[in-house]
Amino acid sequence: MATSAAADRRMIKIAMSAPYLERDEEQALALAWRNHHDQEARNRIALAHMRLVIALASRFRNFGLPFNDLLQEGYIGLLEAAARFEPEREVRFSTYATWWIRASIQDYVLRNWSIVRGGTSSAQKALFFNLRRLRARIARGDTHLTSETVYREIATALKVSTADVRNMDARLAASDVSLQAPVASGDETGASHMDLLASEAPLPDEQVTELIDGERRREWLHRAMMRLNEREMKIIRARRLTDSSSTLEELGADLGISKERVRQLENRAMEKLRAALCEATPAFSESYA
Structure with a gap:
């Protein structure tokens, strides 16, 4: 930890002592890099703007990630900006680089703040990075506001739903917990969070019931299909009993x-099947009464 802090201080000291670039000098270095791939020119531009990386990285310290990593990610964005900068547009490099530096740091924060990836859309990213600031600003204006009122105001400001604000606030307030971690310290049962997850699978008795009922239904359908002639059976199989059913034109x-004759044969076959199934089970007959 001490080594990392010392490295941060050393990097900041070097960045703060780097000379500023005048507009003409900045343009000349940018042209040298773009036209001649002058690495020294690119490095001078990058070093002169490390102050900007430090300033932007400092805004993301409250997410609990190592500051040195934030600086490195910001530097990556700075180099990307240097590689893409177009000096003929007559825009100062710092103005152009700010977007790339911030985007690189934000992407790093989103990837590493939680093991659960979130905030993939532009609206969700804006919500993730602005929720705390907006909530603090709104609360300063009126300390008696309810949470729901604050959520609604934030949702309006960021053009997202109130539910999105509520869910993001819950995510920011909670930390990641391993499913293998115990539910409570000192719990003699040794139960973990994994043990409390609700299974989406049917209950055992439901599985058995479904199995028996499925076999019974298949037997009813098999007996009903025996009442169809060969052409009707082919039509029903192609139209009703496959994942990708054939069209009337294809069967015709x-x-x-x-195709009209195919439709007539299909309707007649369905009537035969319905009659056979009604004979096989009273419940089916009552459902079509």
């Missing part, structure tokens, strides 16, 4: 009949 071409 295959059977050498019109």
